[in-house]
Amino acid sequence: MDISFLRAFITTAHRLNFTEAAKQLFIAQSVLSRQISVLEKELGVQLFIRSNRTVRLTPAGLVLLQEVEPLMDKLNDVFAKSRTANTGFQKVLRLGCFGVEYSILPVIIKKFSALYPNIRLDFRIFPIAEMENALKHDEFDIGFTGFFGNEFNSNFMHLVVSRHRVGFLLPPNHPYTDRQCLNIADMKQESFILIDKNRYPQASEWFYKHCEKADFIPKVACKSATFDTMLWQVKAGLGVAIIGGDPVLLRMIRPGIHFIFMSGKDAYGNIAIIWNKNNPHPAIPLFIKEIDAVKLPSPSNLLPVS
Structure with a gap:
């Protein structure tokens, strides 16, 4: 599973708007839709319900957001520590x-x-x-x-x-x-x-x-x-x-x-x-x-x- 797909999912889940989420991620809306589709196929569940006017999370999507967001925060912290260790700027x-x-x-x-x-x-x-x-x-x-x-x-x-x-x-x-x-x-x-x-x-x-x-x-x-x-x-x-x-x-x-x-x-x-x-x-x-x-x-x- 590509970590960038999870980041795309989290951004979209917060915005509940594919156009705005794509702008925030600096990717085309079609690319974002494809990433979400690949993620849904890998998980075997539908994450969003989309209509002409609204986007909302499915129960499965809500659970994924609640579980994966803290893990992504932890991963980002680990990546930051790894980068700063090589540059000689540890935080404390x-x-x-x-x-x-x-x-x-x-x-x-x-x-x-x-x-x-x-x-x-x-x-x-x-x-x-x-x-x-x-x-x-x-x-x-x-x-x-x-x-x-x-x-x-x-x-x-x-x-x-x-x-x-x-x-x-x-x-x-x-x-x-x-x-x-x-x-x-x-x-x-x-x-x-x-x-x-x-x-x-x-x-x-x-x-x-x-x-x-x-x-x-x-x-x-x-x-x-x-x-x-x-x-x-x-x-x-x-x-x-x-x-x-x-x-x-x-x-x-x-x-x-x-x-x-x-x-x-x-x-x-x-x-x-x-x-x-x-x-x-x-x-x-x-x-x-x-x-x-x-x-x-x-x-x-x-x-x-x-």
Whole structure:
């Protein structure tokens, strides 16, 4: 059975006018009539009742329309996916995010969507601690992850896409609010508010390593699951916190909270993308190319390293 005959039948069933249906299909009316006749012979049933003034579906024609139309929609979708796979424009690129990619994501979304309007970006939120495991299980195509310091270890391909100096969040009336920068050793007597280790294990390890180098064991006042709860706790005077100095993130800080840069050669917060080199999705290299071309702020311009 020729699929084009089924398409001709569906069009005619909707129009209930052979002349108009033939025009819509860009074929002669005689060709359309012949296609319907061949289809009726193959099925062994009459599909239309035609008079001088009207065309209507027979009960058999109505059943065929109800059953075959969803199948044709599915076939059209399959054909479209096959065509786009060869051209490198699959419909969806899945991005795994951890929720604070404020500077880099809006820029790349705008640029990528303008260049590739046929690719829809689908965003999925994961804790940083689960990011690599989620990629391993194919829950997204490209993931954003964060790390503190200068070294990043991953089981996947990766690219650092954003880098900012780390700093301390100080509560209102803290004696160090007029300082340009602080060393971790300056904070020996402070109580700290930390991101939950289970959500961001690398940041926790980085922090305790610096405290150990400064020869003190930090006092931990409380732990936070999100950036917002951390801000509330700092504002309440429960302790000080450490975050990456993303300019967009800093603009979200509540009035009264102070951000002071941390000194040190590896006092940086970074965002990297990770992806599986064995993933054949043709949009992955396109996204990587565009995000790699985005101009990043130079951390050396923010604060002299001491």
